[in-house]
Amino acid sequence: MRSALHAEWTKIRTVSAPLRLLLGGVAATVALSAAAASVATCTSPTCGGDPTRLSLTGVILGQAFVAVLAVQVIAGEYGTGMIRTTLLATPRRTVTLAAKAVTLTGVVTAAGTVAVLGSLLAGRFILPAPSPVDGPALRATVGSILYLTLIALLGLGLATILRDSATSIGTVLGVLYLFPVLAQVIGDPQAQRLLQRAGPMSAGLAVQATTGLDDLPIGPWTGLAVTAGWAAAALFTGGLLLHIRDA
Amino acid sequence: MKPTAIREPAATGIVVAGLRKRYGTTPALDGMSFTVRPGLVTGLVGPNGAGKSTTMRVILGLDAADAGTALVDGRPYRSLRRPLNHLGSLLDAAAPHPGRSGRDHLLWLAHAQGLTARRVDQVIDQVGLTPAARRKAGGYSLGMRQRLGIAAALLGDPPTLMLDEPFNGMDPDGIIWTRRLLRSLAAQGRAVLVSSHLMGEMQDIADHLVVVGRGRAVADAAVTELLAAASGDRVVLRTPAAAHATRILTRAGATVTATGPHTGPDTVTVSGLPAERIVTLLGGNAVPFTEVTAHRATLEDVYLELTRETVEFPTSPQAPR
Numbered sequence: 295m296r297s298a299l300h301a302e303w304t305k306i307r308t309v310s311a312p313l314r315l316l317l318g319g320v321a322a323t324v325a326l327s328a329a330a331a332s333v334a335t336c337t338s339p340t341c342g343g344d345p346t347r348l349s350l351t352g353v354i355l356g357q358a359f360v361a362v363l364a365v366q367v368i369a370g371e372y373g374t375g376m377i378r379t380t381l382l383a384t385p386r387r388t389v390t391l392a393a394k395a396v397t398l399t400g401v402v403t404a405a406g407t408v409a410v411l412g413s414l415l416a417g418r419f420i421l422p423a424p425s426p427v428d429g430p431a432l433r434a435t436v437g438s439i440l441y442l443t444l445i446a447l448l449g450l451g452l453a454t455i456l457r458d459s460a461t462s463i464g465t466v467l468g469v470l471y472l473f474p475v476l477a478q479v480i481g482d483p484q485a486q487r488l489l490q491r492a493g494p495m496s497a498g499l500a501v502q503a504t505t506g507l508d509d510l511p512i513g514p515w516t517g518l519a520v521t522a523g524w525a526a527a528a529l530f531t532g533g534l535l536l537h538i539r540d541a
Numbered sequence: 542m543k544p545t546a547i548r549e550p551a552a553t554g555i556v557v558a559g560l561r562k563r564y565g566t567t568p569a570l571d572g573m574s575f576t577v578r579p580g581l582v583t584g585l586v587g588p589n590g591a592g593k594s595t596t597m598r599v600i601l602g603l604d605a606a607d608a609g610t611a612l613v614d615g616r617p618y619r620s621l622r623r624p625l626n627h628l629g630s631l632l633d634a635a636a637p638h639p640g641r642s643g644r645d646h647l648l649w650l651a652h653a654q655g656l657t658a659r660r661v662d663q664v665i666d667q668v669g670l671t672p673a674a675r676r677k678a679g680g681y682s683l684g685m686r687q688r689l690g691i692a693a694a695l696l697g698d699p700p701t702l703m704l705d706e707p708f709n710g711m712d713p714d715g716i717i718w719t720r721r722l723l724r725s726l727a728a729q730g731r732a733v734l735v736s737s738h739l740m741g742e743m744q745d746i747a748d749h750l751v752v753v754g755r756g757r758a759v760a761d762a763a764v765t766e767l768l769a770a771a772s773g774d775r776v777v778l779r780t781p782a783a784a785h786a787t788r789i790l791t792r793a794g795a796t797v798t799a800t801g802p803h804t805g806p807d808t809v810t811v812s813g814l815p816a817e818r819i820v821t822l823l824g825g826n827a828v829p830f831t832e833v834t835a836h837r838a839t840l841e842d843v844y845l846e847l848t849r850e851t852v853e854f855p856t857s858p859q860a861p862r
Contacts, residue, residue, distance in 0.1 A: 297652060297653050297654060297655045298653060300652040300653070301649045301650070301652045301653035302649075303652075304645070304648055304649035304652045305638075305641075305649045308641050308642070308645035308648070308649065309638055309640045309641050310640060311640065370638070371638075374636045374637070374638055374639065375636045376636060376637060376638055378601075378603055378632055379632075379637070379650065379693070380653075381602070381603060382601055382603075382624060382625070382630060382632075383624065383625060383650050383653035383654060384653055385601075385602050385618055385619040385620075385621065385624055386619065538605075540598075540603065540604040540605060541598075541603040541604070
């Protein structure tokens with residue numbers, strides 16, 4: 295496992311795309327967060343209730359970069375045929391996938407931390423009523439970083455199942471953004487609530503809420519657990535298929 | 542689980558036994574069996590679609606066989622802890638990332654095996670890729686990519702090497718270089734398996750040949766044996782009096798045919814009599830002739846002979862002999 299990890303780390307640092315995607319993700323997250331903070335109308339001293347969540351709006355965009363990076367980690371290898379070389383070097387396929395997952399978790403956690411802290415910092419400068427530094431805010435911060443990591447693992451799992459970059463990116467973005475869109479379209483409030491609880495994005499981002507928790511469709515940590523469930527299911531299915539399918 | 546037999550002591554090389562595999566309804570392997578021994582270059586030859594690449598993929602654990610076993614050093618590839626130290630391989634369809642340099646490609650492979658950058662530079666030097674090592678692999682020519690693939694195969698200093706169509710896309714220099722390398726690797730006592738759909742490529746490098754057709758080995762023998770068997774005792778005779786010569790030689794017990802490896806006007810192929818006897822007979826009967834040649838088979842002939850019935854898509858219904 296240590297050798298497989300070393301190999302995956304060497305792979306990710308010797309091409310330029312991963313770094314560019316991570317930097318792009320950080321920039322997009324902070325930029326959208328700052329933009330959201332700028333256009334927010336603050337009539338009350340607390341800025342409509344949840345300045346922390348407002349400051350973390352950019353995660354919605356940043357996750358797309360993370361998802362694309364995660365998909366490339368394995369589907370990119372299927373595209374060139376290099377996956378065979380990978381499996382020749384590490385024939386125990388679950389080890390291969392685990393090494394990819396750990397490496398991805400590491401780089402996305404690092405970049406996610408920069409993006410989330412950058413967004414909060416931007417929010418502090420822009421918003422007239424800065425977000426407090428308290429328990430709920432800490433939960434939102436750590437939760438957002440974890441959320442990005444889970445989206446990466448979801449992307450890796452789906453790409454292991456689908457093996458094609460374009461299909462995988464389409465699917466992972468579809469899974470992320472489809473539930474909120476459907477919830478908007480569907481009129482029935484019961485079904486709406488169900489969709490918001492089931493979707494990996496709408497449920498997971500509940501962790502960003504610091505106020506009005508009772509009005510949320512799902513609790514902060516429970517919501518993040520839903521996202522984790524999606525990631526685990528995708529990774530497990532991907533691992534199983536990788537193990538039994540011909541490469 | 543059944544109790545396993547006593548482990549064979551240091552069984553090196555590749556042993557393929559009774560491999561069967563279907564893709565959908567198409568049988569790709571149908572009882573493929575052969576052995577790749579140390580110290581020899583074994584050629585795996587056969588027409589496209591005969592099962593060469595599938596066999597290699599099964600040996601490497603990339604594809605699973607429906608039945609049969611493929612062992613590397615006595616164990617399935619997927620159970621090897623440091624597989625590149627056992628078997629180095631070059632696959633046609635395992636391209637490096639175009640945006641990564643050749644050296645970095647070898648570097649991650651080395652790291653996967655617990656090897657260092659020093660070993661990477663050694664194999665780069667060995668395959669003559671040093672000037673291009675830090676350039677992106679996407680800009681490599683086909684020949685350079687093959688050299689990079691061979692460097693990857695050599696990385697773990699394995700006792701066994703397996704190369705799928707290594708001469709594809711190589712310029713003549715590269716082909717000569719690859720041949721010398723493979724010969725020297727075998728001379729060091731390594732087992733070398735090389736596949737090709739061109740028999741001519743095997744003439745000067747292979748010691749042993751496994752000819753495959755329709756998913757199985759149709760011949761598995763030393764090159765010298767195969768050549769001897771294919772040459773038979775055929776003699777090419779050129780004479781302006783073919784009809785007369787045929788009568789005399791047939792009476793002496795020979796079989797004479799108008800077709801053969803060397804066809805042309807006034808040319809017949811005689812089998813069943815040595816060349817000296819033919820000359821004596823024709824001279825004694827005053828039959829004029831311009832040429833009597835003992836026919837020497839090439840591997841190409843052997844190959845055509847063996848695979849004639851097994852080619853999946855023959856170019857004509859009756860392939861000419």
